[in-house]
Amino acid sequence: MAIFLGSIADDYTGASDLANTLTKNGLRTVQTVGIPHPSLALPDVDAVVVSLKIRSVPASDAVAAAASAERWLRQRGAGHVLYKICSTFDSTDAGNIGPVTEALSEAAGGGVVLVTPAFPETGRSVYLGHLFVGGQPLNESPLKDHPLNPMHDANLVRVLTRQSRNAVGLIDLTTIAAGPGAVKARLDSFRTAGVTAVIADAIFERDLETLGEVALETPVSTGASGLGLGLARALVRSGRISSGGATTADAIRPVGGLSAIVAGSCSKATLHQLDVAERSMPVLRLDPERLLAGPDEIATAISWAGERISAGPVVIAASAAPETVSRLQSLYGREASGHAIETATSIIAAELVERGVRRLVIAGGETSGAAVDRLAIPAFLIGPEIAPGVPVLRTVGNAQGDMLLALKSGNFGGEDFFTAALAMMH
């Protein structure tokens, strides 16, 4: 299997978001969970997205994991590797976007890396290096309250500079509007000046098409689904994709079994989706302090679900509003509480699968990563889109048999996302 495009995603929801975009734009794509075991039979594809859980780990761990994935992708023919980051640039001053970008660039022989989290379809745009989320500057958006990586600066040149060893530049919208030639000329002048990463403005898909065309001629880029769109369209335009396009129908053949939703995202969107789900499904709100105190709350949740799940889908959520999250973090620490709750929600997800759940929706990137790891799912085929950035996924090589999943990024999906997702999973 020779691939055209490789991607390393810093979390699992982000990987499925990118895989969805690549599929929609004509690339046959598979999402692997980590580097697949050599015995795993993967389908013939144009692109592979390797999902890693490296957004919130120490930078040195993130760099090591990304470097191994890069080698694996290059060995399979990838001429370009996209480091898939969050469209809201989720990270801290200690990393990991800067260190991983620099390491991937060095592994590929150096050069300037284009970096943009723009994703117009979900309202993420970058202007003069500043990230806007649905019309609000990043630091005024709900991302200011993220439990693990609160974002307090919308100026991405500044944010990336704090995470990088080398200088960071900006390619502004005027240059991008002038076309690929102007962008290349600007990159050349940055290279001469010793800059190794540039934040690129992008508001419209046409800006990402320009950036994709330029990026494809370089070995590495860093961005969200918008840059994936640009790269996919550039590849298709180049005539190198001969498959006749990607299809998603095969991925949603019915799997039967029970269905459930597990949520650990504390985003504004997820909190509202949970309120709306309460009107049509049983929803259990976990007590985070009891979750941290020991296994009793998990046992209570499993038995609560056991009494209801044969009658229809159930929802189990750790999610809480920013004030509650801060209170818990002040008692137990940010990382410790996040990690303990991810462990608890992953155990609950695995217990539900043990009891016959085969259609599972998980809300939250870290939450999804922990659950998919516990379930030991090796890879996913990409099904149709439920909402921008969230496809139906079908497991590949799964020990429990085929399952359908949706890994919902905290911020994505309309208010009826949970019912919409389950309506597409049979």
Ligand SMILES: Nc1ncnc2c1ncn2[C@@H]1O[C@H](COP(=O)(O)OP(=O)(O)O)[C@@H](O)[C@H]1O
């Ligand atoms: N009630 C809570 N208090 C504190 N942290 C929580 C709570 N519920 C969930 N978390 C943690 O918040 C983090 C949410 O991150 P994530 O799952 O990536 O969601 P998102 O996709 O919204 O970023 C996880 O580490 C999760 O365990």
Ligand SMILES: O=C(O)[C@@H](O)C(=O)COP(=O)(O)O
């Ligand atoms: O790019 C995006 O916004 C998403 O694909 C993504 O990475 C979201 O991360 P989580 O909100 O942590 O799921």
